[in-house]
Amino acid sequence: MYFWSVIKLAIIGTGNVAFHLAQAFHQAEAVHLKAVAGRNAESLKIFKPFAYILPDLKDLPPVDVIIIAVSDAAIPEISAKIKDNKALIAHTSGSTSVEVLNTHKRFGVFYPLQTFSKSNELIYSDIPFCIEAKLKADFETLVGLASALKAKSYSINSDQRGALHLAAVFGNNFGNHILTQAQQICEERHVSFDLLKPLMEETIRKAFSIGPEAAQTGPAKRGDVITIEKQLNALQSPEQKKIYNSFTEALLKHYER
Amino acid sequence: MYFWSVIKLAIIGTGNVAFHLAQAFHQAEAVHLKAVAGRNAESLKIFKPFAYILPDLKDLPPVDVIIIAVSDAAIPEISAKIKDNKALIAHTSGSTSVEVLNTHKRFGVFYPLQTFSKSNELIYSDIPFCIEAKLKADFETLVGLASALKAKSYSINSDQRGALHLAAVFGNNFGNHILTQAQQICEERHVSFDLLKPLMEETIRKAFSIGPEAAQTGPAKRGDVITIEKQLNALQSPEQKKIYNSFTEALLKHYER
Numbered sequence: 001m002y003f004w005s006v007i008k009l010a011i012i013g014t015g016n017v018a019f020h021l022a023q024a025f026h027q028a029e030a031v032h033l034k035a036v037a038g039r040n041a042e043s044l045k046i047f048k049p050f051a052y053i054l055p056d057l058k059d060l061p062p063v064d065v066i067i068i069a070v071s072d073a074a075i076p077e078i079s080a081k082i083k084d085n086k087a088l089i090a091h092t093s094g095s096t097s098v099e100v101l102n103t104h105k106r107f108g109v110f111y112p113l114q115t116f117s118k119s120n121e122l123i124y125s126d127i128p129f130c131i132e133a134k135l136k137a138d139f140e141t142l143v144g145l146a147s148a149l150k151a152k153s154y155s156i157n158s159d160q161r162g163a164l165h166l167a168a169v170f171g172n173n174f175g176n177h178i179l180t181q182a183q184q185i186c187e188e189r190h191v192s193f194d195l196l197k198p199l200m201e202e203t204i205r206k207a208f209s210i211g212p213e214a215a216q217t218g219p220a221k222r223g224d225v226i227t228i229e230k231q232l233n234a235l236q237s238p239e240q241k242k243i244y245n246s247f248t249e250a251l252l253k254h255y256e257r
Numbered sequence: 258m259y260f261w262s263v264i265k266l267a268i269i270g271t272g273n274v275a276f277h278l279a280q281a282f283h284q285a286e287a288v289h290l291k292a293v294a295g296r297n298a299e300s301l302k303i304f305k306p307f308a309y310i311l312p313d314l315k316d317l318p319p320v321d322v323i324i325i326a327v328s329d330a331a332i333p334e335i336s337a338k339i340k341d342n343k344a345l346i347a348h349t350s351g352s353t354s355v356e357v358l359n360t361h362k363r364f365g366v367f368y369p370l371q372t373f374s375k376s377n378e379l380i381y382s383d384i385p386f387c388i389e390a391k392l393k394a395d396f397e398t399l400v401g402l403a404s405a406l407k408a409k410s411y412s413i414n415s416d417q418r419g420a421l422h423l424a425a426v427f428g429n430n431f432g433n434h435i436l437t438q439a440q441q442i443c444e445e446r447h448v449s450f451d452l453l454k455p456l457m458e459e460t461i462r463k464a465f466s467i468g469p470e471a472a473q474t475g476p477a478k479r480g481d482v483i484t485i486e487k488q489l490n491a492l493q494s495p496e497q498k499k500i501y502n503s504f505t506e507a508l509l510k511h512y513e514r
Contacts, residue, residue: 016474073483095484114456115474120463126455156448163446164453166488167439170497171453172460173475174504175432177511180469182424189420191413196381196421196428197465199371203429204461206377208454212437217273217372218430226330227352231423239507240427246503247431250496254434 007031007144010060010087011051012078013069014038016116017092019046021069024124026050030148034061046118057081065090065141067110072096079103088138094165097158098132108133111140111161112151115172124149130156130164181240188236220251264288267317267344268308269335270326270394271295273373274349276303278326281381281434283307297493304377322347322398324367329353336360345354345395351422354415355389368418369408374427381406387413387421400500438497445493477508493508 011018018036021233025033026049029067035131036047037054046051054060057078068091075091079101082089089101090108101107114122129146131153133139139155146153156164179200186193206215219227228248235241266288275293282363283306293304294311301310306502311317316338325335325348332348336358339346345363348355351370358364366389371379388410390396396412413421415493418454436457443450463472476484485505492498 001472037455060294060485066305071479072481073506095487111436113452114462115459115472117463117467117474119467120361120459124457126458128452149262154452160446160448162491163482164297166491167442168456169488170435170439170500171444171473173473173477173508175435175457176433176460176464176469176473176502177504177508178435179464180473180511182427185420185424185427189417189422191423193369194465195385195387195411196424197461198385199425199467200432200461201458202372202377202379203381203433204454205298205459206372206374207433207436208451208457210374210376212433212440215372215374216430216433216437217374218426220430222328224329230352234419234423235402239511242503243427243431243507246499247434250500251430251434254437254496 007065007090007141007148009033009065009067009145010035010037010061010063011067011069012037012057012082014040014043014047015065015069016118017072019071020116020122021067021092021112022047022050024122024149025145028148030143034063035059041201047214059084060084065145068101075100076110088133088141090133090142093161094168096129097162098134099158105232106133106135106138108138108142109158109161110145111156111165113164115168127151129153130161132157132161151249178243181243184237185240187247216251218251218257220248221255223252223255261314262465264322264398265320265406266290266324266402267292267320268324268326269294269296269314269339271297271300271304272326272328273375274369275326277373277374277379278349278369279307281379281406282402285405288402291320292316314381315340317341319484320344322402324349325358332357345390345398347390347399349427351387352419353496356415361391363395364393365395365399366415366418367402368413368422370421381408382506384408385408387418389414389418420450435500438500441494442492473508473512475504476509478512480509480512489490 035052038044047053065088072093088106089104090110098109111130114127128244131142143153185195244248265410284289290308292309295301304310329350346361347365347367355366368387369384371384386400389511440450
């Protein structure tokens with residue numbers, strides 16, 4: 001480890017990522033979170049415990065790094081409004097190229113590969129931060145920010161980051177929607193969805209230890225047509241039948257049955 | 258806790274469930290695993306460290322409980338071959354009614370809600386055992402078997418068990434196939450699939466703490482058409498495009514966008 005001076009930081013945005021980063025950087029010793037800026041005065045309120053809140057970007061104080069944590073679509077507009085030409089400007093988007101910020105002298109990406117809701121407490125030491133910057137010194141500054149949260153950093157270019165974000169959409173967004181179906185199935189028969197938790201934890205553990213293809217089990221993998229028929233008949237909702245059919249078809253094909 | 262006498266046990270089957278149960282019961286103090294029976298002499302070999310291995314069901318020694326841990330389709334045939342009319346006969350299937358065993362005097366179900374591969378080490382205290390039996394004493398015996406593994410038991414009827422198994426197929430089988438796609442996406446862009454592990458762990462934690470509907474995030478949930486278009490264009494495999502489309506459609510509909 002080496003010493004770095006305290007990094008002066010501003011965050012633009014009032015969503016879940018902005019909230020978690022503001023909360024965490026407020027507590028980090030190596031970072032001084034000077035301000036959080038956002039257009040919506042109401043959403044800004046919850047940031048009061050962490051930093052000065054600014055409804056106008058023009059009032060941003062001089063800082064070392066400005067993190068833009070807004071929706072992908074809003075990044076270009078926000079970026080264009082930043083007149084500070086000394087700070088390193090970084091966005092937190094998984095699927096947006098670093099080049100969207102190339103009107104600035106110093107720019108980069110600080111993408112935490114995690115799912116954020118205001119209510120969940122996060123363990124930062126577990127979160128991989130995907131970092132990209134044109135200048136080596138700026139890359140090191142962003143690594144320093146991640147270190148200040150005790151998080152791990154990875155050098156990931158825009159192309160790779162796009163792939164990770166897409167993989168995250170599959171695993172988290174689609175995987176979670178499957179759990180919504182699983183919960184519905186449990187509720188229809190008055191059986192606790194919580195009973196599935198150890199199975200789902202083991203599913204993740206196994207997929208990342210032996211790989212998801214080696215971890216695959218179930219009727220479709222085995223080509224067990226009797227169970228498949230029985231389960232299709234037991235399903236009540238058309239949406240569930242559709243998901244069951246398409247995955248069963250995909251699995252039968254993938255494992256050549 | 259109360260004392261019970263040692264339960265004398267035999268297991269029929271040589272698959273993953275049979276293997277894990279044999280290994281665990283061999284180590285359990287309150288259980289004496291007397292024999293493992295199976296037709297295939299070669300697959301029986303790995304059971305040698307745990308109990309006598311029997312290629313013929315006729316040689317089963319007298320026991321208190323016989324666990325049938327074979328494929329769903331083979332249960333009726335195996336059940337018909339068991340001539341012991343004193344033992345409690347239980348199967349381990351999620352989607353098979355307890356009634357398949359009703360030619361016996363005493364019968365039940367001992368279904369561990371978990372995914373089994375020969376290579377994974379299981380923490381039994383985390384596994385919910387779904388138990389069903391006609392007679393209260395038999396129910397208690399099966400609870401005793403689960404307790405001997407330090408596992409939790411739940412009284413679950415055949416209908417509820419079918420729902421749990423179906424929910425497990427969604428969560429584990431389909432969820433794991435989604436991870437196969439996520440891994441492929443990562444590999445195509447030469448970025449480590451392992452980076453997704455903390456996200457997937459958090460996905461499970463969040464879905465079971467606030468519920469999967471409240472936990473849903475992502476472009477489709479937000480109705481973020483720009484990101485959806487961009488991601489669809491970035492996908493290379495037709496199978497991935499198909500999964501992306503069907504989940505995006507389902508999510509847009511489910512969250513009324």
